Amino acid sequence: MNLEERTNQIFVELVNNPQIASKALCEKFDLTRGQLNYALKKINDSLVDEKLSEIKRTKNGHFLIANEILSNFKGGDEQLGEPTESYVFSGKERAAIIELMLLSKEEYLSLNHFIDELKVSRNTVLRDLKEVDQELQQHELALKYTRQKGYFIQGDEWNKRNLLSDLLNNLAVMYNGINVIIQFANIDPQQIETFRKRVELVEEELEVQFTDERLRTLPLLIILMIRRAQKGKLISYSFKVNYRELADTKEYLAADRVIWDVDGLSENERVYVTMLLLTTNLSRGDILSVKEINKMKEALEKVIANFERIAGVNLEEKEKLLERLLVHMRPAYYRIKYHLNLQTRFYQENKDANLFSLFYLVKEASGPLETYFGQSVPDAELFFISLFIGSHIVESTEIVHPENRKRAIIVCPNGISIAALLENTLKNLLPEIDFVLSMSAREFYRTDYDVDFIFSAVPLKTEKKVFVVNNFLSDQEKRQLRERVLRSTAIIQTEIVTPEKILAVVKKHAQVVDETSLYEELLSLFTPKESIILEKKRPHLIDLLKDETIQIFEDKVSWSEVLDALARPLERQQVITTDYIKALKKEMPILPAYTVLRHKIALPHTVAEAGAIGVGISLGLVKKGIITEDGRKIHTVILLGSNDKEEHLDLIFEMMSLAGADELAQLENAATKEEIREALIQFNDEYWRAK
Template sequence: MSDPGITSSALEEKLHLSRRQLGYSLGKINDWLMGLNLPVIERTRQGHFVIDQSVFSELNEDMENTVSATDTIILTEDQRVQLIIMMILSSEEELSLNHFTYELKVSKNTILNDLKKAQAFLEDYDLNIRYTRKYGYLIEGKEFQVRKLLMYITYLILQMSNGENRLKDLADIRNEQIDEFTDRLEQVENQLNLKFTDEKMKTMPYILILIQRRIKRGYTINSISIEYEELSDTKEYKATEELLYDMKDIPVSDRLFITLHLLTANVFSSEMAEDEVPNLVPAIDNMLRQFEKSACIYLQDREQLMEKLLQHIKPAYYRIKYQLTDTILFKGTLSQEFKEMHLLVKRSVGLLEQLIGSEIPDNETAYITMLIGGWMNKHGESIDKKVKAVVVCPQGVSVSRLMFNELRKLFPEFVFLDFLSVREFMNYTLDYDVVFSSTYLETDKKLFVTKVFLGREEKYRLRKQVMLGLYGYTPNEINVNRLLEIISNHADINNERALKQELTEYFDKDEDTAFVKQNITNKSMNLDDLIVPDNITLMDSASSWEEAFRKSAEPLVDSGKIEPHYVDEMIHYCKRDSYIVIGPNIAIPHAAPDDGANEVGMSLLRLKEGVQYTNDYKINLIITISAVDKQQHIHALMQLMNLAGSEMDKNKMIKADKIEEIYKIIQLYSKN
């Protein structure tokens, strides 16, 4: 900031840094700037730095104070509460108020207030903080709940700034202990033929050390709801035995808990037998089938998707069954395009919930939604002469997949080869040009550090930063007048004014291409946009359901939205499966997009007397759907689902004498 004109090479020479070290350092600076909600420092291809004026305005007044202020990180109230809980859980000596005030550097009154907050935090676990003169501060309650709390608090502290060092100091954990358990876990990976996520590999050694410590202090799990028969035959139980090979004094119930911890851990990749959890594969298959039915789509390469889902849902099965889902955090919120899909997924998991024996929490269905949504967005691309990119994320396969797909949309001109954990990235053999990562990495390639979830402005900044880093310019830096001079030196220009206007439009458009395309693709269509009055047909009866379905589809055929053979395929599907019935008296026949769907659309046939469809259903309302992709019709479909749930409004439609009466009800549901 004191010398904005300095170049990269001059900085490297002055500070004795390599090119890679300077890039890494600048990345750290940009991460700090983003933490202050300030624009990042960009670099041109010529090695100059581009610093936004707001950075100067915000920081230039007193650089000395700014720098010194960042050296000391002030803990928030929530962070102090988490550290107090960890101190009580991990300490091998009696704790008093003085211990807390010394470690956290706050007053006794502040600590007393924090202890009240800590007690409120523990209420969700049915645990209590108690103080006695003899034993100091203790956490009392069922040990299974204490272990859940321990796992969650460990995770939270490791997310703090300098979290690992804080945890080691507070809990008196030595580096040798961490290294020992890390080595043992890597052996478990080899034995189980899987790879834990980077996040899990970072967290598990601390958890295992602290559990071992509690067991030595006499805190063992006596009464537990873990089913011995269910876990003792798993390969994870055998791996636990290997993990604890020299710790013979650990009781069986605690070995089962550690087995459960391994079973619930997110993995990046694994090979598993389908019969490891009986009936899990049929339950996942049923979930996909229900999702396809709800979303009016047909998933491609279904078997491969089943394998991916099995890999994620197996640990989720144990997490949900034994109420350990609060140890797995879902960072951020689902993007808009996934929200409605998430609702459909939640409607499709009935058999899975039945198998587990409890409701599946939102954070787990969100991961499943991202897996299915990522699969739906998958498409092939030629990688010849294109920028090749990889995405690195330590948070697990589901979040990595989401990040991968978001970046693919933001940079449609790049070929995205793979999404990787940090450890996989270190040994990655394919050739690539660019790395997008949610964490800093040592690499000779172009590295762009980005958050997993990006807002519109953040996407704009990232795209601008990447284009500047790769090509040395952003479109708005191009001087069109100079470009015209160059062209006129080598060619005759018939209409200079028109050429200048077209070039200006082209370069201005380039910068926002990703957003324009996204907005068009993701435009939500309401039910009344698709079922318009011209697409509504009123009849009293039909001789067969086949005739009724053909009659329902006529407006879409006449308008060219579907080909005539689409109707034949639709009836063919309906003969094999009654999945089209979405509620009493209402059905949504449809075929696959490649069966002759030209444009998204819906048409409705009302039969006053109804028609028999199979032995189980009588249908009065038939809505034919043409879905050309997997997104455009979803919003309208959700509105239709809401309508299907109202007996009163369905009956009004069935009894209606005029198309306008039906359309008015459709408009009512299109507002939601």
């Protein structure tokens, strides 16, 4: 149909939204009633020329549009590759098409190209090019011409891609708009169909639904951006991550299916396409800039400070920890910002009780990160922050390694989060070895590393000793790997004792009633625990809470009175000095929310320098409750004094578990110290059975 631009827009609106009323149509296009009548007459004249029924209007302002019109013209039903010759473009539409040709061009474009393609005069094209230049200036771009290059758009690639996205959206709503794009951008309809199916698979995989408009233009946008990237038209802004660092999200895996067979895309371009698939509009503000990194660094510094305050510890080499967290948080920034779902298989399968106690402390300290992102931080992300903090605590308390210790690196191509978990597993499994680096296979082949061993999730071509391991090791696989490593290296020379050998000796000299149970218990003794900090070698709750360190407060008492009462037995045991409780009262004149574990157990404590000269705890059951600064009522208060950071954290982990255990309700309902001890004994049995 041959309609001028505004009349064509009105017609497209009527076809795509036949229920629209006259009043709404006038408001949308800023029309008077007379202007609408005129436009409707022009539309009906064109419909008659096409031998189609006219559009009629009812007395109440609604439109009656025949099905033959809808089936012939509705944009969503147009056939790909349908010719567009019968349509006469307006000046603005021609300008948009010229911009599209310039951004998608595969050949030299001259004035004659535009004249031939648009089928208009030389003077018309010259006027259109002036319009194009004005439009480009609004995007901080410029139209240029040289004899060598012909016409081209000069400016930042990011701006060009944003313009391309806008052009596709605007052209798509024209009559037969998709085919206009196909024709003038020279896109193969079969290629569009291929990418459309891939985008639909992303919808299915992620259980999301793109709008119909988005689904129509997204394959076109991806095709043209790939075309530009493969011709060296690259974005200059860095996402501060590589493609591998997003590999731990199901969104990445789904998006990768769209571009899996595309050659010549840099990592930065792949990140761009992945982000494009997951956002409606990608702007520069979505990039992790240096400014954003500094803001995130400030938030992480506050999280570390909160953790120290809640846990009552002073972490050593905080700058080193902060730098590690910043490296980890770069891909996490995109995961959190765009709600990318970190795969939780490894997170769930590594539910070590100690690490998860540490996780809850980190969660309590994570407020500054939530403020920075403007949303809650997923538990899986906090879990990995806990992993980094826990590993840092272990490293800062280790004895200096002898010079003759063996050194190893870890090669894992499955994303840095999985690599971090594998590194943690191997460090605990093989404490005799120093694991100095973790990297991808590509990074491994770039440099010759001076190490004794390599632990890799994939086979490697190297002369060095390589142990190929699974990303997730079962208990039996851990035991077998440890035996294999120790047997094939010079770390130990003595013959390795195994559960099988012990069982054989026992059967030789004694009658075994239940061989299966005996083997399983022996196996458990030889299976290293996936533990960052805690081992059953120091006193714990049940060891420290005796009659003298348990008190029941039946009457209403103040926070200060509870602290004084709980401090007295610890002072008698020479665990703390009077200065300790003075410092504590000054630090927390009321019960602060940050020292309450899981909103259940108040844990007042402070740094050892305030007057802790030993390790001990004192428990108070406050029947009428103590009110926290945020209005919660707490019944269980445990005063902690410690001059041993490791043991101190062990106790906090155990109390964190108690705060989430069923036995806490039993403890808080107790009427005597004996009943409190019974609840603690029951909790202790459950706690260590889980280890």
